[in-house]
Amino acid sequence: MPRYAMVIDLQRCVGCGSCSISCRNENNVSEGIYWSHKITETSGTFPNVRYHYIPTLCNHCTNAPCAQGCPTNAMHKLDNGITMHDPKKCIGCRYCMINCPYGVIYFNWKDAHPSWRGNKAVIQGATSSPAEEVRKVGGNGTPYYNPERDETLPGIRPKGVVEKCTFCDHRLKRDKLPSCVESCPADARIFGDLDDPQSQVNQLLGKFRPFRLKEALGTEPAVFYIRDFSAAGYPRTKGGI
Amino acid sequence: MKRQLWIGILVAGILLGLWTTFKVYTAGFTVYAKTDVLVWTLPLSTYIFLSLTSAGLAFVSSIPVVFGIKRYEAIEKRTVYLEIAVLLGSFVCLILHLGAPLKVVYILLSPNPSSPLWWLAVLYMVYFVLLVAAFWRIHTGKMSRALGTLVFLIAIFTSTTLGWLLGMTDARPSLNASFFSFYFPLTGFASGLAALILFCILDEELSGQERSEGHTVLYNEAARLMGITAGMVLVLFLWRTISGGISSTAIEYGAFRHMIGSIPYNIEFWLGLVVPTVLMLIPSIRATAWGKLTASALLLVGMFAGRLEFVLSGVVRPLGQMAEGRPEIVSYIPTVYEVLVALFGLSVMLLIYTLGERYLKLEAVPE
Structure with missing residues (x-):
């Protein structure tokens, strides 16, 4: 059984956001919910300022506090290391959200895709209403509904339950990479098996100095970050007083 | 007439609560002050308040059977009934906090014993059944010592498990302090005593009954105990403020440092702890009904x-x-x-208590 992990190369990441967009399409993620997101960090003091992106997603922690705290095993660990969620068992207590140190679990406060439920056309008699548009193209909740998501998880999650990234477990079952990995134009996301010493993930982890988010908490995230990007240079100096 | 008006107000509170329930499950949880950050708010805090008060009442009702102090039998039936009413009120708030309450059956079908929340759910189920059984025993005859001891133990387990539940959250140290497993039962005991004093004295005052000497001694003793407990809570509260809010440099405590200046913090500190402690330290005030009423009401608000x-x-x-x-x-x-969810829980609790007061002879003493 593989033990899946992801390496994110911050030098290659251009911050285009295609990971987040492809994730939304692949997993029918509703508005306001982010299975794939980012943290923007600003460093320096004006006028010497720059910002950095840290792409984020569920860390699929080995010691997942969300799964440990879930009273019904709705949030649970799979043998392949994925932290999976079963909305059928979720009672909506949101204890996983309290336990998650990374803020990657979201609650469905309302029915999914509210903007596609409207019955009002922008121009009466000329354009379709959002709901008509969904019906016309045979969608489900959205016109771009992906039925493949239904294979392991309800394609549209109901209100009152939580949801989060699953490493595209439905794609992995068909030997496909997670959607965010496949769509990254800069190949900044590298996915593989931690238990395979020859995997590209392990090669990168051995070559660079990886870090993980909030490592001191002992959650053992399966998402690693390597390198950093800065095009800036500076003249050699010893500073001054 | 007064009783009918009172029941009318409580029924109105319940109807508003049912309307809120309808809104929550049709419009969604957006009717709450929802953000993905504020995932636990007033409905859950009201549940915690009521459930810990119920546990505190259980400590009081256990005094005659567990510690053998027989004079507390005079208020045992009322205390146990109040525990049930308060617990049911807390369940109302909990149900309206949960996103999918009908799925709680999975707590039994798909148990996760590593979860403190699972233990809490199981303990509350057992607690409720034991409380009903205990009340039935008192109502029909005499309190069973074994049952009373079990209620006492379960009340300890529920209130301390809540400390474990929040203590597990390593990423949120403001919730995570090892002493909460002690702090919760102690604060629960304080609010339980306050609720008992408030309800007992109000009942007597409103019904115009003359207070027996036994009851006067008992209430004075309970008030003294409440003052001592509030004082102990005050000390712990101050240390929590100092260690987590003032001396800690960890950025994660920023949330708690922010709360120190907040309205709920100051209500809790001044109205809920300082004033009741001072009032109950002064013997002349402690001896009066209004002094006890004021202190217990303020403590509950706090x-x-x-x-x-x-x-x-x-x-x-x-x-x-x-x-x-x-x-x-x-x-x-x-x-x-x-706010309506909180009022719903309180209305359910008060209506159940009022009906019990009317029909179940809560003043009766077990044989």
Whole structure:
């Protein structure tokens, strides 16, 4: 059984956001919910300022506090290391959200895709209403509904339950990479098996100095970050007083 | 006439609560002050307030059977009934906090014993059954010593498990302090005593009954105990403030540092702890009915605010990617619907108590 992990190369990441967009399409993620997101960090003091992106997603922690705290095993660990969620068992207590140190679990406060439920056309008699548009193209909740998501998880999650990234477990079952990995134009996301010493993930982890988010908490995230990007240079100096 | 008006007010509170329930499950949880950051708010803090008060009442009702102090049998039946009423009120708030309450059956079908929340759910189920059984025993004859001891033990387990539940949250140290497993039962005991004094004295005052000497001695003793407990809570509260809010440099405590200046914190500190402690330290005030009523009412108001302050101190600071595009501290004002949930729980509790007072002879003493 593989033990899946992801390496994110911050030098290659251009911050285009295609990971987040492809994730939304692949997993029918509703508005306001982010299975794939980012943290923007600003460093320096004006006028010497720059910002950095840290792409984020569920860390699929080995010691997942969300799964440990879930009273019904709705949030649970799979043998392949994925932290999976079963909305059928979720009672909506949101204890996983309290336990998650990374803020990657979201609650469905309302029915999914509210903007596609409207019955009002922008121009009466000329354009379709959002709901008509969904019906016309045979969608489900959205016109771009992906039925493949239904294979392991309800394609549209109901209100009152939580949801989060699953490493595209439905794609992995068909030997496909997670959607965010496949769509990254800069190949900044590298996915593989931690238990395979020859995997590209392990090669990168051995070559660079990886870090993980909030490592001191002992959650053992399966998402690693390597390198950093800065095009800036500076003249050699010893500073001054 | 007064009773009918009172029941009418409580029924109105329940009807508003049912309307809120309808809104929550049709419009969604957006009727609450929802953000992905503020995931636990007033409905949950009201549940914590009521459930810990119920546990505190259980400690009081256990005094005659567990500790053998027989004079407390005079208020045993009323205390046990009040525990049930308060617990049912807390369940109302909990149900309206949960996103999918009908799925709680999975707590039995798909148990996770590593979860403190699972243990809490199981303990509350057992607790409720034991309480009903205990009340039935008192109502029909005599309290069973074994049953009373079990209620006492389960009350300890429920209130301390809540400390474990929040103590597990390593990422939110404002919620995570090892002494909460002690703090919760102690604060629960304080609010339980306050609720008991308030309800007993109010009952007698409103019904115009003449207070027996035995009851006067008992209430004075309970009031003294309440003052001592409030004082102990005050000391712990101050140490929590000093260690987590003033001397700690960890950025994760920023949420708690923010809450120190908040309205719920100051209500809890001044109205809920300082004033009742001082009032109950002064013998001349402690001896009066109004003194006891004022102190117990203030303590309950303070505890109610304190549970909200406690819950918010864990959530107002966004973590990880939730902080993206948000301020360092997220502000919170409860919505009308959240207030109605709290009122729903309180109305259910008060109506059950009022009906019990009317039909179940709560003043009866077990044989």
